[in-house]
Every structure is written in structure tokens, then in C-alpha cells.
Amino acid sequence: MKQFIIKIIQGGVIVEINFEITFNLIATLTGLIGWGIVAFLTYRIYKKQEVKSKGWKIAVAIVVGLFTFSINFGNEMMKISILPLGVWILYFAFRNKGESWEKYRAYAWLGFWANFIFLATNIVSIPLHHTIYPKDEPSTYISDIDHAVIIHTHPSAKVQGLNKDSLLEQLTNAKEERVYSDPWYMETYMNADSTTKDERFPYQLIQAHSKWGSGIHSIIFIENDGKGILITTSDQQLYFRTSESVLEEVEK
Amino acid sequence: MKKPKLTIFIGLIIATLLSIVCAYWFFFSKPTTFLTDEQLLEELNSTFKGVDAKTIQDKIFIDDHHVVVPFVSTENEYSLSYWEWKMRKWQVATIENSGELRLWKIDQSDPSSYQFVWNIHPEDQLSTISIYLIRERGFIISDEEERYFPKVQMVKTIDLAEQPYGVMQLPEDWVAFMEESNKIESPNTSGFLFNNFQTRYSMYFGWIGADQSGNVAFPEHSFNGQSYSTSNIDLEYVMILNEQEIEQPSKNK
Numbered sequence: 262m263k264q265f266i267i268k269i270i271q272g273g274v275i276v277e278i279n280f281e282i283t284f285n286l287i288a289t290l291t292g293l294i295g296w297g298i299v300a301f302l303t304y305r306i307y308k309k310q311e312v313k314s315k316g317w318k319i320a321v322a323i324v325v326g327l328f329t330f331s332i333n334f335g336n337e338m339m340k341i342s343i344l345p346l347g348v349w350i351l352y353f354a355f356r357n358k359g360e361s362w363e364k365y366r367a368y369a370w371l372g373f374w375a376n377f378i379f380l381a382t383n384i385v386s387i388p389l390h391h392t393i394y395p396k397d398e399p400s401t402y403i404s405d406i407d408h409a410v411i412i413h414t415h416p417s418a419k420v421q422g423l424n425k426d427s428l429l430e431q432l433t434n435a436k437e438e439r440v441y442s443d444p445w446y447m448e449t450y451m452n453a454d455s456t457t458k459d460e461r462f463p464y465q466l467i468q469a470h471s472k473w474g475s476g477i478h479s480i481i482f483i484e485n486d487g488k489g490i491l492i493t494t495s496d497q498q499l500y501f502r503t504s505e506s507v508l509e510e511v512e513k
Numbered sequence: 514m515k516k517p518k519l520t521i522f523i524g525l526i527i528a529t530l531l532s533i534v535c536a537y538w539f540f541f542s543k544p545t546t547f548l549t550d551e552q553l554l555e556e557l558n559s560t561f562k563g564v565d566a567k568t569i570q571d572k573i574f575i576d577d578h579h580v581v582v583p584f585v586s587t588e589n590e591y592s593l594s595y596w597e598w599k600m601r602k603w604q605v606a607t608i609e610n611s612g613e614l615r616l617w618k619i620d621q622s623d624p625s626s627y628q629f630v631w632n633i634h635p636e637d638q639l640s641t642i643s644i645y646l647i648r649e650r651g652f653i654i655s656d657e658e659e660r661y662f663p664k665v666q667m668v669k670t671i672d673l674a675e676q677p678y679g680v681m682q683l684p685e686d687w688v689a690f691m692e693e694s695n696k697i698e699s700p701n702t703s704g705f706l707f708n709n710f711q712t713r714y715s716m717y718f719g720w721i722g723a724d725q726s727g728n729v730a731f732p733e734h735s736f737n738g739q740s741y742s743t744s745n746i747d748l749e750y751v752m753i754l755n756e757q758e759i760e761q762p763s764k765n766k
Contacts, residue, residue, distance in 0.1 A: 467693055479697065480693050
């Protein structure tokens, strides 16, 4: 499957926008708003200046100014800039050129403060993302199943395939339950005799897409009775039970 | 623009275009016809002195640029050689005078380009080899969350009577499983906990040979070869699995 990918640089971080189906709409929009604010502030400084600066030099000063020493709070989106490294670099490079430094200093500092503008847009984007794409609803993760199929990832899987109608219906009434991680793990070794082992989740649902614009990727396993959905994303795991099976017998 | 400047400018453009064309011709030119058996033997024996290649068994094209050539040596070793079209030449990247299973990752980032390669010695008397993709079952409990990792065990069996040597692409469902996993593992791997998940529950490949009556057999003659590489291709060992490691489903399921 070919994907159309565009890379933009946001706050010094390269963000991939994937137009296939899984790009993060909220992060893209808030990122654009952040850049919009920076552009507006640049224009304000430019207007105030008596001696006008060159456009490309302004851009370089801002981009270099973005470079900082920052503290990361467990998440790439939550970093607080502390030391204006970029501003210092520009200062040491141009301090003896007199006027030149005076002219571009404001832009370099704007680059530094832009980190906080992006931090603010990130802080806004997270609850917004949670509201539009609720994390506790299976339909956030399984939205478009046109191309979805079941693969058998363990020999204890029976000859079953995906029942798409049932899956769509069951998603609406699925109930979230606890991930019983260690009981599930133990039962395989307790119940079976030493020669046989069954997997609780022997099916994987592949090529199911998350809700458009959510940017969420997940790995989805289906339980052996067809009534359990185990969803793993990079930062959490969720378990849903449905009332009917989402699988059906298929002919060989 | 003044005359001399204009000439230099045009000259520069022509020079740039020419070098692009040359580079393109050099790096991306279509491969010529593959080497003949005699050329292959000569190349093998001159590259790797001790290999003593005698008979070329086959030339297996993976794509236009990658070929696997199984061969037999004068010492009756069933061997493998890996060829690439590079710098306008067919070059041998690796020669091995044994035929145990290998995984050639043509493009590391694309599982569908991965190829299993084998040339099992007839004296090993194997009738099938089963190749496995495995990820261990596991769980993690931390203050914030619990996670369970289902066991993944997928198998593909090769009939050696039909293919004593050969090349096999990863089955479609294996590729699908790997691609889905890569999607969530690549973007945000900065978290400390997440790195843990990866190292503990990463997937691997393995294989088991079986004789005519279906009993596990160790392919002794296909092992313990020497390897000679001239180019850095991504060629991986595939470990032999213990029969006890393979999970069998219970009958009543």
C-alpha cells in the first residue's frame, strides 16, 4: 500500500503527516496555528523596524533561535525550553558585526519564545484530541474496516474469518473491561497439560483503520470466542467485550 | 548578465546535467544478462579460494537486481552464493559453503522484501523444513497499566522433495503482522517502559527439520560452513528451534 507522506518541521521536531488515513488532524491544525502566531509576531517586529531586514535572514534567525536546551516531560510534545542555545550561537557569531546583530536579535528571540507557543498549542491539542477521538471507545481505533481481514497468529485458531457486519454492530455496544494480564498468561500454563497450549487471543485484525484524522495506530487481537477485542497502542492497552462473536466460520 | 558570466552559467548547467546523467547511468542502469555457469564458477573460485565450486545448481532471481545461486563444491558441499547488480556489474556479495537456512533482508525496512534461502544437503535426509515466526507470550504490570502480549506462532512448511534448495518470500500474513507491529513501535519509542516492551517481546524466526516419518532431525551436513563476504548485505542466521518450544493446540478446540 503506497502512502502519501509529507514532512513538516514543527518546533524543531519533524512531524510526519500521512494523508492515507492516519494523519493527526488536531496536531496538524494546532501546529499550523502555532506557526501562524509566529508569522504574525514576525510581521509585527518587521513593521516596527526602521532599518528593514532581509526575508531569508529573518527566517534563518528564527529557525536557529528555535534551537534550545529543553527538559522533556516524558513526552516529545511536552518539552520546556530552558537555555536559548540558538540565540547564543547567533550572538557569538554576529556580536562584532554591530548593526547586524541589533537587527536580527529580535527574530532570534522570537525563535526561542516560539518553543513556548508550540508548547501551548500542544497542551491545547491533547484534551481536544481526547474529546474528538475518545480513548475509551473502540470505534476510535476500528473505524474503517473495508479492507480489514483476520489472520491466524496461533495454531489454536479455528478456521474463522471476519464477520464485518457483526463487528460494526458489536462495536457500538462493546464494554470496556480490565486487561487481566497475568491471569491470561498463567491460564495457558495451568490448564493445559504439558504438551498442548492454547492462546487466548489467536486472531489478529489487520488493515482496520482508526478514525480519520486521529493519527492513532493500534495492534488489534481478537479473543478465541470472537467476543473480545484487545487493542494495543504505543501508550496503552484496552480490552473490550462484545455480546456476539465478530468472527464467522469460513469454508476452506 | 554580461557575456562571459552567461557562458560560465550555461557551462555549469551543462556540467551538472551531464554528471546527473552519468551518476544515473552508473547507479541505476538496467542489469545486463546474468552470468553463465562458467563465469559464475570462475568468479566464485577466484573470490573465495577454498570454496572449490564445481556445479551450479540453479540461478534464482529474486528481482532484477538480486540473484541467489546454489552450487555444489568438489568436496560435495551444498553451498549458496548471493549476487547483486551493483556499480554496473554483477557482483557476488556473500559465498557460504553450507546450505542452512538464512534470511536475506534485501530492504531492512520492508518485510515483504525478506527472503528465506536454503540448500539442504541430501545426506541430511530431511523431507520437510518448517519455518516459524514467533513472538513470546508475556505480560507487564506497572503502576499505571497492565498489558498482555498474545503468543504469536505462525508456520510455513517447505517440502524438500520439491525444493531441496530455494528462495521463499515471507508469507503475506507474516508481512502483515510485522508491518502492523512496526507502525506502533517506530513513531514513539522514546518512553523508557516502551523500550522494555520491545526487547522482551520482540519477534524472531526459527526452523525445524523433519525426516520422512515426520520426526525431528538435525541437518548436520548443512551446518558448519565457512562464509565469505565482499559486500555488506543483510544476511541473518535463522536459529534451529527445539521441538518443545513449539506450542501445540489442544484437540477439543
